[in-house]
Amino acid sequence: MSDDYDTHPVSIRKKNLNDQLIGGAVLQITGKEDGKADNMEPVQWTSEENKEHVVELRKGAYTLHEITPPAGYLPAEDIRFTVDKDGNIFIAGNKADTVEMTDIQVKSCKITIKKYESDGKTPLAGVTFKLEFLSAKYPDVSGNKNYSRLLKPGESKELTSDSNGEIVFDNLDQGEYVLSETKTSSGHMLMKDSIHISLPLEMTDEEVKQAGNIDMTKAEKFGGLNHFYELKYDISNGAVLDMPKTGDNG
Known part of the structure; x- marks a missing residue:
């Protein structure tokens, strides 16, 4: 009792x-x-x-x-x-x-760049891109001494495309970034416009539906939004965000 x-x-x-x-x-x-x-x-x-x-x-x-x-x-x-x-x-x-x-964990993010010739098919090596970290989505988390990511707000990093035309910026904090092409190979022109990137990419269910055939195993849903932590950009004369599709390898 x-x-x-x-x-x-x-x-x-x-x-x-x-x-x-x-x-x-x-x-x-x-x-x-x-x-x-x-x-x-x-x-x-x-x-x-x-x-x-x-x-x-x-x-x-x-x-x-x-x-x-x-x-x-x-x-x-x-x-x-x-x-x-x-x-x-x-x-x-x-x-x-x-x-x-x-x-909710502030998961790390990843940006993959695939650089192509103007035909959009032939990989282009030796092209340098700079990624600038403008601001963190969660400043209190980013300021924790035990929280380690590739860049801190205000920092930048340059990488050069390999023989497959690929560059990978990994272990990125969530927040706002600017990607720009700083050096290209002989006989080519630099990409005119920089790309503003928000990590992670957030989409409503309706936006996902309109985009069609998106691989939702790549997303995490909370707060009513679908969060994508790995983004891929195909770049020739311009930049195209390549969303993961059902059945794709990417």
Whole structure:
């Protein structure tokens, strides 16, 4: 038989969108036990990889708050929940077995350039492109010392196309970039206009439908948008974004 003064084990799951339990998040529970005038002493801990955390709580109303997310993750919104005298957990009026908080990872991005002759078919080697990182989508995440990407805001990098006419800028932070052609091979002209690129590419379901035949295994959906983290540009006289299509190798 239980009463209002019994404590109950409440499991907290800190996970990512792939349902993997992640470590390194500093979490805190605050709230008020029923029958108490004052708020409880906050309970704080750091999540561990592949491990749930159990907190002993009495009947009452509580808030799970993320003080600091793991490096490379966005902080999650607070979760409010209650515990009844029998140890049952309720979130937004619905009974739950555990309290789950999900973090969205700021995934790295990739830009692949395929440089061609004016015929749009013959690969062109020896062409140099410069990628400039203008601004980060999530400055707080980018500023974390444990978050490592190819470029920091304000930095740039130049790469030259190989024998296949290919250049790959990998491990890119999310944000705004400008791509420009800075050096071309003998007998060729530089690409006239630079390309402004937003990473990741975000598309609504309607935009995906209108584009047609897009390989959705290349996308991650949250916040009502489809996010594409790997972009490919075919460049001859101009630039064409080559979206991954169902059945393509690219």
